[in-house]
Amino acid sequence: SQLAEENLWALSVHEGESVTVNCSYKTSITALQWYRQKSGEGPAQLILIRSNERDNRNGRLRATLDTSSQSSSLSITATRCEDTAVYFCATDPQGGRALIFGTGTTVSVSP
Amino acid sequence: ETAVFQTPNYHVTQVGNEVSFNCKQTLGHDTMYWYKQDSKKLLKIMFSYNNKQLIVNETVPRRFSPQSSDKAHLNLRIKSVEPEDSAVYLCASSSDWGGDVQDTQYFGPGTRLLVL
Numbered sequence: 001s002q003l004a005e006e007n008l009w010a011l012s013v014h015e016g017e018s019v020t021v022n023c024s025y026k027t028s029i030t031a032l033q034w035y036r037q038k039s040g041e042g043p044a045q046l047i048l049i050r051s052n053e054r055d056n057r058n059g060r061l062r063a064t065l066d067t068s069s070q071s072s073s074l075s076i077t078a079t080r081c082e083d084t085a086v087y088f089c090a091t092d093p094q095g096g097r098a099l100i101f102g103t104g105t106t107v108s109v110s111p
Numbered sequence: 112e113t114a115v116f117q118t119p120n121y122h123v124t125q126v127g128n129e130v131s132f133n134c135k136q137t138l139g140h141d142t143m144y145w146y147k148q149d150s151k152k153l154l155k156i157m158f159s160y161n162n163k164q165l166i167v168n169e170t171v172p173r174r175f176s177p178q179s180s181d182k183a184h185l186n187l188r189i190k191s192v193e194p195e196d197s198a199v200y201l202c203a204s205s206s207d208w209g210g211d212v213q214d215t216q217y218f219g220p221g222t223r224l225l226v227l
Contacts, residue, residue: 030212040220041220042218045215045217092213099156099213099216101146101153104153106152
């Protein structure tokens with residue numbers, strides 16, 4: 001079965017610094033989505049990147065996709081304390097009918 | 112306000128009891144989902160409904176059953192809960208199932224279940 005997973009359980013940075021979360025997956029996909037889940041809330045989508053795209057941006061966020069290595073990254077620049085959350089990648093498998101969420105990476109941004 | 116709403120926020124119950132969680136979306140979406148999130152934050156799809164038709168039913172125990180009255184509501188019933196059912200149950204919705212790429216899923220805040 002397909003597995004998507006982020007490479008690290010947790011990352012800590014200080015406000016203003018940049019942080020990158022990496023994700024790897026194991027089968028062909030049509031797209032990959034990044035979600036953020038803050039404490040006490042449900043996940044919220046940040047960026048969607050299709051399999052024919054290599055790069056997509058949304059404000060301070062940038063997602064990359066490398067289908068040859070089956071990996072993706074999400075970078076956040078100029079981090080803020082409110083960026084503290086769990087970040088998930090979610091793959092959209094070819095022929096599949098449900099998103100497969102990764103294991104999540106906790107990002108902590110301190111003042 | 113358009114969003115995904117879940118009730119209750121939190122529920123404590125004992126082994127063997129029956130529980131039911133409600134989910135309503137006011138986004139006009141066609142597809143709704145239930146996920147289970149464990150203590151390690153792992154998210155697993157349980158069910159999804161598209162226009163009142165069950166279209167994904169992962170291998171969840173038979174004591175779990177989704178219930179939908181219309182496309183805006185998808186409830187989750189658990190008959191005879193067990194300790195391993197303690198988790199956060201997240202409801203989500205999306206606008207269309209038929210495209211080549213799955214649409215954004217919008218999540219509710221979750222229902223936290225504790226089984227004693």
